[in-house]
Every structure is written in C-alpha cells, then in structure tokens.
Amino acid sequence: MNSPTPAWVSGGESTAGTLFHEPSFESVQELRAYRKQVLVTAYRLFGAFGWGSLGDGHITARDPEQTNAMWLIRHGVPFHRTTTSDLVLVGPDGQVDSGDAINKTAYYIHAPIHEARPEVVAVAHTHTPYATPWAANVELFQMICQEATAFFEDHSIFEGEEVQVSDFDTGKRIAAALGETKAVLLRNHGPLTVGYSVEEAIGWFLLLERVAEVHVKARRAKPISDESARNAATEIGHVGMALNAFEYAVMSKLPESQIWGDPRGSHTPASLNRGA
Numbered sequence: 001m002n003s004p005t006p007a008w009v010s011g012g013e014s015t016a017g018t019l020f021h022e023p024s025f026e027s028v029q030e031l032r033a034y035r036k037q038v039l040v041t042a043y044r045l046f047g048a049f050g051w052g053s054l055g056d057g058h059i060t061a062r063d064p065e066q067t068n069a070m071w072l073i074r075h076g077v078p079f080h081r082t083t084t085s086d087l088v089l090v091g092p093d094g095q096v097d098s099g100d101a102i103n104k105t106a107y108y109i110h111a112p113i114h115e116a117r118p119e120v121v122a123v124a125h126t127h128t129p130y131a132t133p134w135a136a137n138v139e140l141f142q143m144i145c146q147e148a149t150a151f152f153e154d155h156s157i158f159e160g161e162e163v164q165v166s167d168f169d170t171g172k173r174i175a176a177a178l179g180e181t182k183a184v185l186l187r188n189h190g191p192l193t194v195g196y197s198v199e200e201a202i203g204w205f206l207l208l209e210r211v212a213e214v215h216v217k218a219r220r221a222k223p224i225s226d227e228s229a230r231n232a233a234t235e236i237g238h239v240g241m242a243l244n245a246f247e248y249a250v251m252s253k254l255p256e257s258q259i260w261g262d263p264r265g266s267h268t269p270a271s272l273n274r275g276a
C-alpha cells in the first residue's frame with residue numbers, strides 16, 4: 001500500500017470540498033480487502049454501542065471493482081461478532097454471490113442510494129436511542145450544539161410513511177430525499193448517513209447520534225445564527241471531523257484485537273484537532 005502511483009484509489013469530493021481518498025493500493029484486491037476489514041470494524045463498533053441488537057440496521061460498502069455491487073453482513077449475524085467471512089456481495093438486482101440470506105430491507109434502502117450517488121462508498125443505517133426518537137418529530141436539526149453544524153444545510157428528511165421499506169421504489173424515494181447531503185432522517189424510523197469511505201459514513205453517523213441526543217434532551221435550546229453555524233460548519237462539517245470521530249470511537253470502544261483495517265485514520269488531517 002501507499003504506492004506513489006496507485007493503480008487503485010477511490011474517494012471523491014468531500015462535503016467540505018476536499019478530496020478524500022482511502023489509502024492507495026496497488027491492486028483492486030487489496031482495496032477490497034481493506035474496505036471489507038473496515039466494514040467489519042464498523043459493524044463491531046455499532047455492536048459495541050449496542051446498536052442493531054434487535055436485528056435492525058445495516059452498513060454497506062461498495063465493491064471497488066464491481067461498482068454496482070455492495071458488501072453487506074449476511075442475515076442473522078450479531079454485529080459485534082462480524083468477521084469478513086460474514087460479508088456477502090449483493091448485486092444490483094439483489095442477488096447474493098454466496099447464496100446466503102440477507103436482510104432484504106438493507107437491499108431496498110441501500111442499493112438505490114449506491115445507485116443514485118456513485119461517488120458514495122458507504123451507507124449506514126440503524127435504529128438508535130436518540131436519532132430514532134428525534135426522527136419521529138419529522139424535523140430537521142437546529143444548530144443547538146457544536147456537532148449540529150456538521151449538518152448545517154447538509155441533511156434532509158424522508159417524509160414517506162413507509163417505516164418498513166419493502167421495495168426498491170421506496171428506496172429510490174429515500175435516495176431522492178437524501179439528495180446530495182450526507183444524512184437523511186427517515187421519518188418515524190431512524191437515521192442514515194453516507195460517506196466517501198466506510199470511515200466517513202460511520203463518523204457522520206456517530207456525530208449525528210450525538211446531535212440527536214442534544215435535541216431530545218435540551219428542551220429549551222436556542223440555536224446559534226445561520227452565520228455562526230455556517231462558519232463552524234467549515235471545520236465541523238469537514239471530512240476530517242468524521243474520520244476523527246470514527247477513529248476515537250474505535251479506539252475507545254473496541255479492544256485492540258477487534259480492530260481491523262486502518263481505522264486509526266493515518267490520513268486524518270492533523271490540522272483538524274477538534275476544539276473542546
């Protein structure tokens with residue numbers, strides 16, 4: 001890895017306008033292996049938070065070669081026990097390469113987003129203690145805490161009443177609601193985030209849940225001005241913030257033996273050390 005002339009790189013324009021790449025590899029096989037390892041770490045992290053414990057939620061990562069296919073956990077595996085052998089490749093028609101069963105809802109929600117946002121590598125969704133209650137209000141976030149500014153003019157709401165997503169067309173409407181933003185609140189359902197890497201998608205997801213917690217708990221909150229929010233968003237909404245969040249959460253929540261890939265974010269901009 002870290003070849004000066006990589007044959008395989010990925011990434012895209014981050015929401016803050018900075019090009020973000022996963023580490024560079026000399027072969028697509030190495031990039032695929034890396035992405036799957038980080039995806040496993042992401043599932044384990046969700047498990048460490050206690051998320052997905054009722055069989056809800058899913059994280060997907062685009063295959064770097066078969067770019068219309070995505071990696072997903074097979075049905076019935078607890079998130080905290082995920083290994084790379086539990087990941088299956090789901091094609092654009094919902095077919096699974098290994099023949100394993102999958103959560104079909106994951107396909108209906110995630111595949112249309114991967115299709116609509118070809119630059120997006122990863123999509124994350126599960127039902128969380130705060131973002132799910134907040135999503136029942138069917139309201140966008142207000143700028144009432146630092147992390148909220150990461151989503152200033154950069155999140156949306158899916159107002160459809162399909163709390164159980166059971167067809168591809170509903171997923172396409174979710175993708176349309178998401179638009180070009182980094183997150184969508186599914187009405188009466190829960191949060192969903194995207195990223196140009198697994199690390200970024202999960203980082204935004206973690207920050208979104210904190211924002212939702214503030215919204216649920218701070219009953220007399222007063223937002224900062226749009227101008228102040230816009231200023232803060234240039235830093236808080238930068239991809240580096242998501243990578244930092246992912247990195248810290250992995251190191252805080254998972255034992256060393258559970259950390260795969262390169263979640264320590266060696267590519268995290270050093271200048272983005274977060275303020276208190």
Ligand SMILES: [Zn+2]
Pocket residue numbers: 056057125126127189190
């Ligand atoms: Zn769900």
